[in-house]
Amino acid sequence: MAAIRARWITSVILLSVFCHTGLSSYWWFLGTSSVYQSTVDLKTYNFKEKCQQLNYLIQKQKDLCGISHNILAAVSKGAAMGIDECKYQFQTRRWNCTTFNETSVFGGVLNINSREKSYIYAISSGGVEHEITKACAKGDINECGCDDSVRSLPTKDKWEWGGCSQDIRYGEKFSKEFTDSKENSRARDGMMNLHNNEAGRRSIRSTMKIVCKCHGVSGSCSIKVCWRKMSDFRRIGSMLKQRFDGATLVDLNKRRTRLRPKTKGQKQPTKKDLVYLEESPDFCEYDPTIGSLGTRHRECNRTSYGIDGCRLMCCGRGYHTMVEQVTEDCDCKFFWCCEVRCRKCTQMVDKNYCN
Numbered sequence: 001m002a003a004i005r006a007r008w009i010t011s012v013i014l015l016s017v018f019c020h021t022g023l024s025s026y027w028w029f030l031g032t033s034s035v036y037q038s039t040v041d042l043k044t045y046n047f048k049e050k051c052q053q054l055n056y057l058i059q060k061q062k063d064l065c066g067i068s069h070n071i072l073a074a075v076s077k078g079a080a081m082g083i084d085e086c087k088y089q090f091q092t093r094r095w096n097c098t099t100f101n102e103t104s105v106f107g108g109v110l111n112i113n114s115r116e117k118s119y120i121y122a123i124s125s126g127g128v129e130h131e132i133t134k135a136c137a138k139g140d141i142n143e144c145g146c147d148d149s150v151r152s153l154p155t156k157d158k159w160e161w162g163g164c165s166q167d168i169r170y171g172e173k174f175s176k177e178f179t180d181s182k183e184n185s186r187a188r189d190g191m192m193n194l195h196n197n198e199a200g201r202r203s204i205r206s207t208m209k210i211v212c213k214c215h216g217v218s219g220s221c222s223i224k225v226c227w228r229k230m231s232d233f234r235r236i237g238s239m240l241k242q243r244f245d246g247a248t249l250v251d252l253n254k255r256r257t258r259l260r261p262k263t264k265g266q267k268q269p270t271k272k273d274l275v276y277l278e279e280s281p282d283f284c285e286y287d288p289t290i291g292s293l294g295t296r297h298r299e300c301n302r303t304s305y306g307i308d309g310c311r312l313m314c315c316g317r318g319y320h321t322m323v324e325q326v327t328e329d330c331d332c333k334f335f336w337c338c339e340v341r342c343r344k345c346t347q348m349v350d351k352n353y354c355n
């Protein structure tokens with residue numbers, strides 16, 4: 001009797017956990033390492049079914065996941081790449097793109113329609129486009145491939161089109177359908193999220209480049225073959241970080257049809273710019289409801305006047321200095337051919353931490 005009862009109670013608890021996560025579920029959960037593992041062993045015969053079981057996706061996303069057996073792995077990688085890039089770009093800021101083991105991944109920071117939220121949306125929508133496009137070029141997805149239409153573009157006989165030009169059109173469309181699907185295009189915050197998702201995708205389009213390879217006798221480059229390629233995701237992350245710094249505070253216009261700069265006279269943001277509706281908290285103190293861990297014990301730079309400097313990072317609470325032992329490579333020498341040998345040097349360095 002007791003055992004049955006215990007089982008009943010566990011299932012009720014499980015059920016309520018399920019329902020709870022269902023409410024605040026986000027596809028970013030796919031980017032966390034434990035979930036990524038599980039996407040790798042999707043099989044051609046069961047992926048459609050498995051996609052329908054991912055309760056942190058909404059119905060439209062489950063259906064998109066079911067298009068092809070390799071889609072989920074690409075979306076997962078895209079989400080993970082977005083999360084990693086966010087952490088890299090924000091490592092010396094008070095909010096350093098903290099993530100949590102819950103389905104919302106970014107936690108309370110999403111409760112405020114701030115610049116931070118705008119970056120999260122843009123980088124992850126870009127991440128999905130980037131990875132889907134790579135999967136297309138590798139031939140992992142039947143619905144897309146390389147862009148052969150470039151071959152008719154003029155090259156002034158200086159070089160020839162060759163190789164696989166990455167085709168961002170499918171990835172762009174997929175990312176739009178997948179990441180935009182949750183948003184209400186008539187709500188204020190929905191409009192903000194849609195705008196920032198689009199900004200993320202535009203950053204990929206605007207940084208497409210042409211790369212070439214030379215052929216010919218002893219590097220004469222008599223034949224030059226070129227193809228189109230996306231920029232590294234690091235470049236996308238840095239570009240969006242600049243847009244974060246220059247993001248525009250917006251609000252609905254009088255007719256409630258679109259977003260306008262809140263400050264009179266400021267120019268209308270372009271589709272590449274990030275927009276936000278609310279100012280950010282200062283992230284100085286611990287407050288999980290806004291996704292802030294506070295800056296206590298964060299390392300800071302004693303000589304910098306920027307946001308990584310102790311004055312700003314520690315929010316005026318001051319800092320303490322500790323002497324720590326650091327071991328690094330030094331006196332590196334190049335030996336023909338091809339080896340670099342270094343010595344290990346240990347030195348004592350001052351490190352500063354916020355009070």
Ligand SMILES: *[C@@H]1O[C@H](CO)[C@@H](O)[C@H](O)[C@H]1NC(C)=O
Nearest residue numbers: 032033034035099100101102
């Ligand atoms: C989050 O989950 C990962 C992998 O499952 C685990 O290694 C890590 O310790 C967890 N972190 C927290 C704070 O629970």
Ligand SMILES: *[C@@H]1O[C@H](CO)[C@@H](O)[C@H](O)[C@H]1NC(C)=O
Nearest residue numbers: 091096098293294295296298
């Ligand atoms: C981010 O900040 C938190 C606390 O503010 C700290 O515990 C964590 O180590 C930081 N992460 C990185 C990558 O610096």
